[in-house]
Amino acid sequence: MNAEDHAVKSGLVALVGPPNTGKSTLLNKLIGQKVAIVSPKPQTTRVRMLGVVNGDGYQIVLVDTPGLHQGRSVLHQEMMRAAWSGLADVDLALFLVDAHEKPAAGKLEELCGYARAITAPTVLLLNKCDLLAKDAVLPLIDFWRDVRDFVAIMPVSALAGNGVAEVIKEVVARLPYGPRYFPDDIPTDASERFLAAEIIREKIFLRTGQEVPYATAVLIESFTMDQPGHVTINALIVVERDSQKAIIIGKGGKKLKEIGILARKEIEEMIGARVMLKLWVKVKKDWSEDRNFLQELGFSPGP
Numbered sequence: 026m027n028a029e030d031h032a033v034k035s036g037l038v039a040l041v042g043p044p045n046t047g048k049s050t051l052l053n054k055l056i057g058q059k060v061a062i063v064s065p066k067p068q069t070t071r072v073r074m075l076g077v078v079n080g081d082g083y084q085i086v087l088v089d090t091p092g093l094h095q096g097r098s099v100l101h102q103e104m105m106r107a108a109w110s111g112l113a114d115v116d117l118a119l120f121l122v123d124a125h126e127k128p129a130a131g132k133l134e135e136l137c138g139y140a141r142a143i144t145a146p147t148v149l150l151l152n153k154c155d156l157l158a159k160d161a162v163l164p165l166i167d168f169w170r171d172v173r174d175f176v177a178i179m180p181v182s183a184l185a186g187n188g189v190a191e192v193i194k195e196v197v198a199r200l201p202y203g204p205r206y207f208p209d210d211i212p213t214d215a216s217e218r219f220l221a222a223e224i225i226r227e228k229i230f231l232r233t234g235q236e237v238p239y240a241t242a243v244l245i246e247s248f249t250m251d252q253p254g255h256v257t258i259n260a261l262i263v264v265e266r267d268s269q270k271a272i273i274i275g276k277g278g279k280k281l282k283e284i285g286i287l288a289r290k291e292i293e294e295m296i297g298a299r300v301m302l303k304l305w306v307k308v309k310k311d312w313s314e315d316r317n318f319l320q321e322l323g324f325s326p327g328p
C-alpha cells in the first residue's frame with residue numbers, strides 16, 4: 026500500500042492578478058457559495074482570505090488576495106504585502122487577467138511584470154471570456170505564451186461559470202498528495218465577525234460612488250447572541266472626512282438605512298439567525314495611514 030491510498034490531492038492555491046479581474050467572483054464560484062465580497066469597483070478586497078473547495082479525492086485551499094496594483098498610502102502598501110504574502114509557499118498560482126479589457130501600453134508591461142514575478146507554477150486564467158468574441162481568444166493565448174512559462178492557459182468566465190470545472194481539474198492534477206487541511210464543512214477561515222464587516226463594506230462599495238468606498242473601513246464593535254437565533258451587531262463605519270460621513274448617512278439617514286437593510290439580510294442568511302444591525306459612522310482622519318488601526322482591521326502587524 027502506498028501513501029496515495031490514504032491521502033487526497035490537497036494544497037494551497039493563490040488567486041492573484043490586477044484589481045477587478047474577477048478573483049473574488051471565481052473564489053465564490055469555486056466554493057459554490059459567497060464568502061468573498063465582490064463589486065464592480067477595483068480594490069474591493071483588502072486582506073488575504075482563504076476559501077476551501079472540497080471534492081471527491083481533493084481539497085483545494087484557495088487564497089484570495091487584493092489585486093496587484095501600485096499605490097502610495099500605508100493601506101495600499103499593506104494590501105500589496107497581503108497580496109504577495111498570499112503567494113508565499115503556495116503549490117500553485119492562478120493568475121487572472123481581464124481578457125476583454127485592452128490595457129494601455131504601460132499597464133500591459135506592469136501586468137507582464139506581475140506575471141513574471143510569481144515564483145510558483147502558474148496557470149493563466151483569461152477571465153470574462155463571456156464578453157469576448159471567440160476568435161479573440163487565440164491571439165491572446167499566443168501573446169501570453171511568450172510572457173512566461175505558464176503550466177496552462179485557460180479561457181474562463183468566473184461569472185457564468187464557464188471553464189470553472191476544467192480549472193478544478195487542472196488544479197487537482199497539479200496538487201501533491203496530502204492531508205485535508207480543513208474539515209469538509211468549513212468553506213473559509215474567516216470568522217463570522219470578519220465576514221459581517223466585509224458584507225457591510227460591500228454594500229457601501231455598491232451604494233456609494235467616487236472616493237467614498239476607498240475612504241471607508243468597517244469595524245465590528247460587538248457581535249452578541251442575545252438569545253438563541255438572535256444576534257445583535259454594532260458596527261462602526263469609519264471614514265476620513267465629514268463630507269464622506271454625510272454621503273454615507275444620506276438625506277435624513279436614508280442611505281445608511283439602505284446599506285443597513287441590504288447588509289442585515291445577507292448577514293442573516295450567512296449566520297442563519299435574525300440580526301439586529303446597528304451602524305455608526307465616525308470620522309477618523311487618515312486612518313489608512315495608521316498602522317495600529319490597520320491592524321485592528323485585520324492586517325498583520327508591521328513589515
Ligand SMILES: Nc1nc2c(ncn2[C@@H]2O[C@H](COP(=O)(O)OP(=O)(O)O)[C@@H](O)[C@H]2O)c(=O)[nH]1
Pocket residue numbers: 043044045046047048049050051062063064065066067068069070092152153154155156181182183184185
Ligand atoms: N462579464 C463578466 N464579469 C465578471 C466576471 N468575473 C467577474 N466579473 C465582474 O468583475 C467585477 C470585479 O469582480 P471581483 O470578483 O470583485 O474582482 P477582483 O477585484 O479581482 O476580486 C464584478 O463586477 C464582477 O461581477 C466574468 O467572468 N464575466
Ligand SMILES: [Mg+2]
Pocket residue numbers: 048049050061062063069070090091092
Ligand atoms: Mg477581490
